[in-house]
Amino acid sequence: MEQRDPAAGAARKYKPIQSAVPGTTLGPIQINAFLGGGKLFDTPGVHLHHRQTAVVHSEDLPILAPRSRLRGLSLPNAKVALENGQIGNCGSNGLNGFSIFWGGLVRIDLLKVLPDTCLTFYGPKALPIHMVSTDKANEFYQNELGLLLTPPSGKERAHTWNGLEITRELQIKFEDIERPAADVAISGLGWIVIEPVRKSLRSSDLKLEQFAKELHLAVHIPRPVEIFVRPPLPVGKAGAGWYQYRELTEKEEGLRPKWFF
Template identity: 70%
Template sequence: MICMQLIVVLIRIFFSKCMMRFKFKVDLLPRDTDLNCVGDWVVEATMRKKLNVLSVHLTSSKSLVGVTGVISEIQKEKKGRDVYILGSANVGKSAFINALLKTMAINDPVAASAQRYKPIQSAVPGTTLGPIQINAFLGGGKLYDTPGVHLHHRQTAVVQSKDLPSLAPRSRLRGISFPRSSVSADNVEQVASIENGLNAFSVFWGGLVRIDVLKVLPETCLTFYGPKGLHIHMVPTEKAYEFYQKELGVLLTPPSGGENVESWKGLESERKLQIKFEDVERPACDIAISGLGWFTVEPVGRSRKISQSKPVETTEELILVVRVPKPVEIFVRPPIPVGKAGAEWYQYVELTEKEEEMRPKWYF
């Protein structure tokens, strides 16, 4: 399963052995994102996982972008069979079903009647307790809303319920590039020292993620995509432990509140990442934190490229250590091409005619 936290939510619709996959909430993607690039990227990720996918749809339950295409594909493949909406907890399945029913109701009296069923939308896992049958199709077959699959490796599985709303994006994501002077730092000297690179510094993403920078280029940049309520703080690595103990629940939230902080077990899981890159003109990779978001590793940040007057120093690899709570997982993946810059560096894979035929189609 592809892990693209926050903005890439996978909902599967099964017809016996058939499956369609949807990436929705595209209205949360950064402005000027080229959906052609994103669609191709999702298909490539699906192919790498060797999944039996009929098609990929980029949709939004809020603006209804792409929903008509989903309905057309369902009607084409359903053939009187039942349709099941599956996905992990708190990814927006109920909102997706509402969008389907609202759009189908325009031409389908059965779907119009089914709109009386309103799936409950909540940030708290477990709202839907069992499969719910909905008479939504004219001509046979039922639509089933299902309980969310609880994935133990997501951040939502380790934070308290009161903090869950802070992990849900409410508006378009906006990448926060680091280092930059507006990112929180202890003092002016630290901000100035960033000009020499991120080496020997630690970056905290709320109280949920710590990134120790062991070896990067002086121009290396990390760009974060996630909930706006999670602030980024930087300290020298030698002071990182003391800073975390002092500021947990204060500057570093979530966790929030006295009881939550007292019961918090800390960042017990650690992964050392050795990131190789060949082209300084494009990001090396994304590092996704399950259930939270991701940050993109750029060997040379875009602002540095523009102002660079001398050849960029090269190195064989970049080395980071990422710490998260147990059992949250850390995924390394090819960088997703978001924003205007994504369309500039993204490279389409050249395919043979046979490969093109076997490849799932994508729509938005």
């Protein structure tokens, strides 16, 4: 806007309308942003208590803000395994018996998955991902919170952090291994794509009939952050390969919000 209208550029210089901290706009703010006399109004946002942005420290909020186009990080991943000293440990059992930390905000325990199951994380790039064996996960979280696992940033904030108080056990069923089973969305943070079998990881001798078509995970999050399981979003070229449009079922139609005009 400022490239086409000098008044808009001047308004932006003296009246910023963006903040990393939610809830800073207490009332409508009038901005004289157009040479023609038009006005732009910045209005208060809505505080949502169930989002990650509502539980982290205000100085950590910029970490959660998207700064560029989202790109997924998939696990198993040789780079992440090397950084966490797990290279070579993801053998025939794949991710079974491992826990994945998404910063200090989320922990995912892989209780029962296929040998070639893959998790892809879509969220802030500044949020580190670490993988450890589940039997060492509690100790790792306690020792590294505020250091490797951020936010919260710093040991001082880590001492006042209530931790991951909520645990949800998920049983995700799937029928088609050619498409993701589901997305696990973390409110205010991002989502995790759950692929039962990733093509690039698929073992030639894998016999799916030996396995139940159900994946078991446990997700740990702070209170009162919400998570929900949804049908997978068709992201990128890979999504174009498996996505098929379908009409909503009667049950899904009944769950949709009703609009009245």
